Amino acid sequence: MFESGLLILTRPIPVLRKNVQDILSRAAKIISSTLYVHIQPNQSTKLESDSARFQFVPLDKNVRMLMTDIYSSSASVCGNMDIYVLLGNITNSQSLVAKCHYNLRSKLEVVLLDNSDQFSVNEQYFNKFVQNTFQASGNNIKFQCISDIDFTQQVDSEENSHIQTYRQVVLGGTFDRLHAGHKILLGEGCLLAEERLTVGVTTGDMNLKKSLPELIQPTTERINSVVDFIETVKPQISHRVVPISDMFGPTITDPDLQCIVVSAETAKGGEIVNQERQKKGFQQLDVYTIDLVQDICHGQYEEVKVSSSSLRKRLLGTVINPIKENRNIPSSPYILGVTGGIASGKSAICKRLEKLGAATVDCDKLGHQAYVKGTPGYDKVVSTFGTGILSEDGEVNRRALGAIVFSDETKMQTLNGIVWPEIARMATEEIRQYGTEGKTIVVLEAAILLKAGWEDMCHEVWGCVIPVGEAVKRLEERNHLSEEEALKRIKLGVSNEELVKKCNVILCSQWEYEYTQQQVEKAWHLLHERLPSPVKSQY
Structure with missing residues (x-):
């Protein structure tokens, strides 16, 4: 081949x-x-x-x-x-x-x-x-x-017609991971353009309403893909490929444009563009509409048309960032870090992993134990923040301590400097214990995993993302928080962008329970394909 x-x-x-x-x-x-x-x-x-x-x-x-x-x-x-x-x-x-x-x-x-x-x-x-x-x-x-194809068969003649071409043609889109639909759109633009093809590539807030916007390729990368495509298929025409932050882009600033290519679902946009051009005294654009491409391989939770959204969904559960060998920890048990922002569904995902055979270390629970009376953490917290944070029984009053640290970032960092090492120590002990019990995969669940630098304790890290709007909704329903309070909690945690940048595998619990389960099972299956030999041999 x-x-x-x-x-x-x-x-x-x-x-x-x-x-x-x-x-x-x-x-x-x-x-x-x-x-x-x-x-x-x-x-x-x-x-x-x-x-x-x-x-x-x-x-x-x-x-x-x-x-x-x-x-x-x-x-x-x-x-x-x-x-x-x-x-x-x-x-x-x-x-x-x-x-x-x-x-x-x-x-x-x-x-x-x-x-x-x-x-x-x-x-x-x-x-x-x-x-x-x-x-x-x-x-x-x-x-x-390519032989053995029957080219002698009768083919019904179809009505054919000449297609008008234009000096200047324009079109726009997200162009994330160029697929067949993108290539048809760009190909039509190349066919129609005799001198120059102008392409707007969406950026910024225009992409926020897309499914899994965190997984959209960087704007520069998408622009380069479009440029490469045009220069490959029709090198004799010039091109102008620019980022756009609204639906208009160059269509309302360039009076020389003559035709706009749109898909069937964005045909209305061509009419709106012409309304704006009319206000400026520009020539009206001929609107050239193309059909959507059906994706006969689409899954249950994917779009019927060929789309970048479906391609991004197919990335869930797969390795999107290379897994680096960690020689500072033994190969077994294999430590799988799972992290995500508040209300991202990471705890539910960890429960699914438990059912599949993994052991789980819950660092949030360990955080509650990090400064109970009689521990080294307790002594450090009391000596740092004073006895005013203690309840009548001598235990640390978490509400009183929170009132101090949540209003002062420096004091929050001081508390983290005391508590995080204690959590890491206890987590390491639990992992070691699971190893002696014969567990070969241990999940380290921690919302603060990336902030605390605990990725160095893991062989790989999985991140759970959720749209901010969905996280707010969950906090309003689950914790009875106001929208303002929910947003404040969300901003304290790790962002979706940081998760996508630093985690090896991404999961999303935005959709139906069954789809989250499919993602976890897919990720679990792929994990076993890349497990080191000593661990894999035990499955």
């Missing part, structure tokens, strides 16, 4: 559309990572190597739908293979074709052809074509034909 390759399609477009899933399925058996697709329909069987260059393909409905079919099918047929439909020769301007020369990101290893008869008599042409078009040496590239 090859990592990357080029697929040249030369059959008539109606025939290609009829067989696109079969073609891609065969390509996926040959190429594992990146597939570039070049469309050159109705190719003459009489080919001369001296003229082995692009064939101009005018933009019409059928060729546009073939691009869409390829991306739509790739979402279900090709798994994790990254597909790019090259569009440099598909345009209404022949002068643009002459300017096109591809600079592919991946080195070509194999060229696939849909017509074995052509290649058998025109091998020299295709070798020359690859050299001229992709700056690749034909001598180092394998050529392979």
Whole structure:
């Protein structure tokens, strides 16, 4: 199997559309990572190597739908293979074709052809074509034909129509982890644009209403992905890819724009944009609407359409940050840190892990024991904060102590400096005891795990995230707190952003109980695949 390759399609477009899933399925058996697709329909069987260059393909409905079919099918047929439909020769301007020369990101290893008869008599042409078009040496590239596909079948003729193109085209989106839907949207923009494609990439508050916004890639990374895509599929047009913090972006500041590409679910946005442009005296944009791509592989708790939200959900329970080897602690028992903000559901997740076979050390409970009468922590707390914090029975009055430290950050840090080492000491003793009892996986549950630096006590750390609004709702219902009080408690804890940055695995209890259970079971299963040999052998 090859990592990357080029697929040249030369059959008539109606025939290609009829067989696109079969073609891609065969390509996926040959190429594992990146597939570039070049469309050159109705190719003459009489080919001369001296003229082995692009064939101009005018933009019409059928060729546009073939691009869409390829991306739509790739979402279900090709798994994790990254597909790019090259569009440099598909345009209404022949002068643009002459300017096109591809600079592919991946080195070509194999060229696939849909017509074995052509290649058998025109091998020299295709070798020359690859050299001229992709700056690749034909001598180092394998050529392979996708055979056994019935291209002789009758295909109903469809009404075809010319598609208008524009000098300046604009579109926008989140573009988190480019998927088939994004590629269709950007591909349509590339097909329609003759000079420049402007793309707005959402940032800031615009992403907060998205599912799992903490897992959205950084804006710079998303912008670079869009730029790479445009430069790959249609290198002869210019591009402007910018971050946008509202729904308008460049559409209400650039009077030269002529067309906006929108999806079926954001079509209303095109009308709103034109209303604003009218106020400024700008030319109205033609609104070009494309359909959503159905995700036939979507799970029960995922969207029916291909979406970044579903891709982010699929990250839950998987390793998102590398697990570093911790040589300062023994390999067994395997210590799994679980942390999260208040009301994030970490305790419920730990209970699920217990049912699956893990032992649990609850650091919140140990925190209550860290300064009970007769312990070293008790003496340090009393000597630091005075006897005024004691109840009649001589125990520390947690409410009185809280009144002191919650209003003074310095005093809170002082208390933490006393209590946290005591909790860590007791947690270490419990872990050691579980190890002597034969437990091989021990969960260290601690809201303060990251703040206290206890990740160094763990082999890996799992973080539980929850939207702030959902956390507030839970605290209002569970603890009878006001919204203001709830937000104050939430801000004292670790943020979702810090959890995503520092934890190895992320879980989210925002949705139904069953979905949280699925995440935990998935994470537990994947954990066992990476356990060190001495621990794994005991399962």
